[in-house]
Amino acid sequence: MPEVPSTRRLRRRPREMxxxxxxxxxxxxxxYFAEDAAPPLPLGDDAxxxxxxxxxxxDNYFKVLGVQAALGRTxxxxxxxxxxxxxxxxxxxxxxxxxxxxxxSVVGSQIHIKGHPGTVIGVAPKRFRGTDLTNCPDIxxxxxxxxxxxx
Numbered sequence: 001m002p003e004v005p006s007t008r009r010l011r012r013r014p015r016e017m018x019x020x021x022x023x024x025x026x027x028x029x030x031x032y033f034a035e036d037a038a039p040p041l042p043l044g045d046d047a048x049x050x051x052x053x054x055x056x057x058x059d060n061y062f063k064v065l066g067v068q069a070a071l072g073r074t075x076x077x078x079x080x081x082x083x084x085x086x087x088x089x090x091x092x093x094x095x096x097x098x099x100x101x102x103x104x105s106v107v108g109s110q111i112h113i114k115g116h117p118g119t120v121i122g123v124a125p126k127r128f129r130g131t132d133l134t135n136c137p138d139i140x141x142x143x144x145x146x147x148x149x150x151x
Contacts, residue, residue, distance in 0.1 A: 036055075036056040036057075036143060037053065037054070037055060037056070037132065037135055037137070038053075038054040038055075038056055039051075040052060040053055040054075041054050041113050041114045042113075042114050042115075043095075043099065043111065043112070043113060043138075043139075044111075044112050052095060052113075052138035052139055053135055053136065053137050053138045053139070054113065054137060054138070054139045054140075054141060055130055055132075055137035055139070055140045055141075056141060056142070056143040057075070057140050057141070057142065057143055058142070058143055058144075059075040059076060059077050059079055059142060060075075060077070061074075061075065061140065062074035062075060062090070062124075062140070065131070067124060067125065067128050068125070069090065069121075069122035069123060069124065069125070070093060070122075070123050070124065070125040070126065071096075071104060071107055071122060071123040072090075072107035072108075072120070072121050072122030072123060073121055073122045074090055074121070074122055074124075074140075075088060075090065075121070075140070075142060079121075079142060080142070086110075086117050086118065086119060087116075087118045087119070087141045087142055088118065088119050088120075088121045088141070088142065089111065089113070089118040089119065089120055089121065089139050089140065089141045090120075090121060090122045090123070090124055090139070090140040090141075091106070091120060091122070091123045091124065091138070091139060092123075092124050092128070092136065092137060092138045092139070092140075093123060093124055093125060093126040093128070094126075094136075094138070095138040095139065096123045106120050106123075107120055107121065107122060107123070108120065108121075113139065113141070118139075118141060124140070
C-alpha cells in the first residue's frame with residue numbers, strides 16, 4: 001500500500017516555492033477578471049430607445065485582455081466603484097460610429113444608460129469583440145456599479 005503523506009506534510013509549503021500568499025493573491029488579481037452581461041439596456045433617457053449590450057466588468061478587464069483604448073482610456077482601479085455612482089463607460093467602436101458618428105469629443109461626455117448618467121472615458125479598438133462571441137458588448141462598465149443579483 002502506498003504511503004499516505006501526513007496532514008502536516010500537506011500543509012507545508014515546498015522549499016522551492018518562494019512566493020508568499022500575498023504574492024499569489026496579487027498575481028490572481030492582476031491576471032484574472034470578472035465579466036457579466038446585463039440584459040440590453042436603453043441608451044438615453046427614453047426607456048423605449050433601442051437597447052445596447054452592456055458588459056459589466058472588473059476594472060482590470062481590458063488590461064488582462066491586453067486591450068488598449070483606440071480613443072481615450074480604459075478602466076482604472078481608481079474609477080468610481082460604488083453602486084449607483086456615476087459610472088465610467090467604454091464604448092465599442094461600432095456603437096461609437098453608429099450612435100455618436102465617430103465624434104472624438106464623446107470622450108469625457110455624459111451619456112445616459114437606462115436614464116442613469118455615465119461618463120465616457122474611451123472607445124475600444126475596432127477589432128475588440130469582448131469574450132462572449134455570441135453577445136458582443138456595446139458598452140463596458142464597472143461590475144460594481146450594479147446592485148448584486150439574487151440567484
